[in-house]
Amino acid sequence: MDVFLSQVFTGLSAGGVLLLIAIGLTLTFGQMGVINMAHGEFLMAGAYTAYVMNTIIGNAEASLLLALPVGFFVGGLLGVALEAGVLRWMYRRPLDTLLVTYGVGLVLQQVARDIFGAPAKEVPGPSWLDGSVPILGYDFPLSRLFLLALSLAALAGVAAVLKLTALGRQVRATVQNRDLAETLGISTRRTDRITFFLGSGLAGIAGVALTLLGSTGPTIGSSYIVEAFLVVVVGGIGQIKGTVIAAFVIGVGQSFLEYATSGSTAKVIVLALIVVFLQVRPQGIFAVRTRSLA
Amino acid sequence: MSTTHTPAGHTPAGTTETAAATAALGTTGPRTWRTAPPDVSGGWRPSGALVGYVVLALALLLVAPAVLEPFRLGLLAKYCCWAIAAVGIGLAWGRGGMLVLGQGIYFGLGAYAMAMHMLLADAGPEGIPDFMNLYAGGVMPTWWEPFRSPVVTLVAIVVVPAAVAGLLGLAIFKRRVKGAYFAILSQALTAAFALLLIGQVKTTGGFNGLNNFQSFFGYSLYDPANQQMLYFLAAGTLLAAVALTSWLNSTRFGELLVATRDAEERVRFLGHDPANIKTVAYVVAAVLAAIGGALFVPIVGIISPEQVGVTASIAMVAGVALGGRASLLGPAVGALVIGYAETYLSESFPGSWSYFQGALFVFVVLLLPGGIAQLLTRRSKKEVPA
Numbered sequence: 162m163d164v165f166l167s168q169v170f171t172g173l174s175a176g177g178v179l180l181l182i183a184i185g186l187t188l189t190f191g192q193m194g195v196i197n198m199a200h201g202e203f204l205m206a207g208a209y210t211a212y213v214m215n216t217i218i219g220n221a222e223a224s225l226l227l228a229l230p231v232g233f234f235v236g237g238l239l240g241v242a243l244e245a246g247v248l249r250w251m252y253r254r255p256l257d258t259l260l261v262t263y264g265v266g267l268v269l270q271q272v273a274r275d276i277f278g279a280p281a282k283e284v285p286g287p288s289w290l291d292g293s294v295p296i297l298g299y300d301f302p303l304s305r306l307f308l309l310a311l312s313l314a315a316l317a318g319v320a321a322v323l324k325l326t327a328l329g330r331q332v333r334a335t336v337q338n339r340d341l342a343e344t345l346g347i348s349t350r351r352t353d354r355i356t357f358f359l360g361s362g363l364a365g366i367a368g369v370a371l372t373l374l375g376s377t378g379p380t381i382g383s384s385y386i387v388e389a390f391l392v393v394v395v396g397g398i399g400q401i402k403g404t405v406i407a408a409f410v411i412g413v414g415q416s417f418l419e420y421a422t423s424g425s426t427a428k429v430i431v432l433a434l435i436v437v438f439l440q441v442r443p444q445g446i447f448a449v450r451t452r453s454l455a
Numbered sequence: 456m457s458t459t460h461t462p463a464g465h466t467p468a469g470t471t472e473t474a475a476a477t478a479a480l481g482t483t484g485p486r487t488w489r490t491a492p493p494d495v496s497g498g499w500r501p502s503g504a505l506v507g508y509v510v511l512a513l514a515l516l517l518v519a520p521a522v523l524e525p526f527r528l529g530l531l532a533k534y535c536c537w538a539i540a541a542v543g544i545g546l547a548w549g550r551g552g553m554l555v556l557g558q559g560i561y562f563g564l565g566a567y568a569m570a571m572h573m574l575l576a577d578a579g580p581e582g583i584p585d586f587m588n589l590y591a592g593g594v595m596p597t598w599w600e601p602f603r604s605p606v607v608t609l610v611a612i613v614v615v616p617a618a619v620a621g622l623l624g625l626a627i628f629k630r631r632v633k634g635a636y637f638a639i640l641s642q643a644l645t646a647a648f649a650l651l652l653i654g655q656v657k658t659t660g661g662f663n664g665l666n667n668f669q670s671f672f673g674y675s676l677y678d679p680a681n682q683q684m685l686y687f688l689a690a691g692t693l694l695a696a697v698a699l700t701s702w703l704n705s706t707r708f709g710e711l712l713v714a715t716r717d718a719e720e721r722v723r724f725l726g727h728d729p730a731n732i733k734t735v736a737y738v739v740a741a742v743l744a745a746i747g748g749a750l751f752v753p754i755v756g757i758i759s760p761e762q763v764g765v766t767a768s769i770a771m772v773a774g775v776a777l778g779g780r781a782s783l784l785g786p787a788v789g790a791l792v793i794g795y796a797e798t799y800l801s802e803s804f805p806g807s808w809s810y811f812q813g814a815l816f817v818f819v820v821l822l823l824p825g826g827i828a829q830l831l832t833r834r835s836k837k838e839v840p841a
Contacts, residue, residue: 190635196635196638196639247817247821250821251820251821255634255635256554256634256635256638257820257821257824259554259556259635259638260554260769260772260776260816260820261816261817261820261821263769263816264812264813264814264815264816264817264820265813265816265817266813267809267810267812267813267816268809268810268813268814270809271806271809271810271813274806274809275806383765383766387639387642387643387646387765388643390639390642390643391639391643394636394639394640423654424654425650425651425653425654425655426651426654428646428647428650429647429650429651432643432644432646432647433647435640435643436623436626436627436640436644439627439630439632439636439640440626440630443630443631443632443636
């Protein structure tokens with residue numbers, strides 16, 4: 162029972178991290194048909210933001226809380242720059258956006274290497290996240306609990322924006338039918354830009370959060386991006402609830418498989434299962450019915 | 456997207472399936488930019504392609520061996536291996552519209568098969584590779600055993616990647632997983648493959664891969680004459696690969712492949728199964744990548760997960776994009792140029808290669824989707840399919 166619970170909790174927090182990364186991806190993929198491979202590098206930027214904030218402030222207790230909003234803006238601004246500088250020329254060419262953003266990601270990685278050096282940097286976590294809380298007889302690390310809470314908070318935030326605000330209505334309209342939304346007077350250009358800001362900002366937050374789990378290096382983003390895209394594909398592109406289910410199922414499943422086998426074998430099995438799953442549901446758990454992506 | 460009603464002549468990419476299908480199948484349609492005559496020649500007039508091919512052959516077989524010192528010739532041999540894989544990517548991506556980000560898998564399957572044979576041949580009839588004494592306690596997995604035979608190895612280099620690609624291709628394309636989904640999936644599979652190689656230290660050498668080879672089918676790898684022989688083998692294989700795709704493009708299959716790229720639904724309505732057409736192209740691309748990988752091992756002297764992972768797989772696409780994915784010679788020439796640029800830039804300005812490679816993806820895809828071939832043939836960039 163102990164092992165079972167610990168694997169569930171570990172899996173939930175891993176799923177939370179995946180969710181945090183994948184929400185932004187599914188927003189931009191679903192709405193704009195942009196496969197943003199540089200999303201991982203926005204995450205990296207968030208992680209380095211946490212490192213810089215920590216160096217400037219020198220107080221691990223406060224710097225994490227300050228780094229979260231700053232990381233959001235750093236990621237978001239990078240996203241807006243990418244959208245305005247490159248991506249707006251290539252909407253409806255998803256395969257090409259994949260290559261272009263991969264190129265941007267390469268450049269950003271090298272920028273990070275030139276500024277911070279290739280060796281990974283450690284960001285000390287705040288002391289209030291040391292230790293663990295007993296849940297059902299299992300000691301659950303506070304930092305992982307914080308990650309889970311953070312991803313759920315981000316999810317609630319995105320859901321609230323999408324469901325309750327005028328912007329959210331415009332985003333949903335644009336996802337469902339861009340041309341019709343345009344006809345109804347929605348500036349899809351403006352909606353795109355704000356969505357990209359939100360999605361990339363979430364990557365920044367995810368990056369800050371990841372510094373709690375390990376060290377920060379130039380390739381931190383590329384180690385998560387493939388998995389994050391799988392979450393998006395399995396969940397159904399542009400589907401927040403599908404992304405949530407997929408993130409947690411993949412996170413928990415991987416955690417159990419890792420316990421049963423080894424880290425790399427578990428990843429291979431997860432991928433094989435995803436290929437099988439796509440045989441059953443090629444469009445993911447939930448599908449946008451109104452428009453098909455290439 | 457196909458339900459969008461857009462006036463003719465004002466069509467965004469991706470909505471002109473029917474028009475392009477009409478064109479690809481040889482009947483006339485409304486004169487929009489996607490209704491150019493069937494682009495079977497990829498923008499190269501047959502004569503132009505032939506001239507280019509002859510120039511490439513002369514450059515590779517006569518000029519390069521005469522002017523390059525042995526070390527540079529060895530590097531060119533390495534670029535040829537990548538170029539062989541690139542020719543396959545040109546077929547799958549440029550002709551078939553499948554962005555394959557996972558050719559590292561097949562490159563790796565070919566390379567590891569060759570590497571296993573070379574290690575076993577070096578170890579002698581009953582011997583086992585050194586690294587197994589180190590990591591695996593002197594125990595060799597039984598599935599290594601067949602690779603003692605050169606014939607089995609050569610067959611495996613073709614058959615194993617073909618079988619894997621055939622199964623994966625059918626599984627993916629029959630369920631109509633395509634476009635971006637296929638690209639992401641192929642990338643994920645590459646990541647899994649690299650992880651598997653790293654994880655299985657006892658059988659694959661793990662992160663360090665397989666290296667320290669002495670001989671290639673009995674020929675010492677340290678003899679300059681044999682190194683030159685390997686170069687001619689690689690260059691000759693590259694030319695043969697280009698000739699093969701040229702022939703494939705000229706067949707009915709080649710036309711169906713382009714038609715599937717431009718209008719899959721229309722091809723389906725006409726009674727063909729696009730999944731089969733795509734799978735064949737994917738398998739040919741996989742086998743070419745595997746052959747490139749198999750030649751890479753004796754030429755470079757090492758194969759490791761780093762050379763077959765996600766980054767390496769996408770890097771293979773860079774050359775294809777630069778040269779022109781839909782043209783006949785573009786992928787091969789692009790891969791050779793990229794290989795040279797990578798060596799030159801990382802020798803002269805360490806660290807600048809990433810900037811260059813990144814900028815290349817952005818500028819070529821954004822401004823020159825047809826690659827260098829597009830400049831040579833002076834075609835509108837819009838005629839190259841997205």
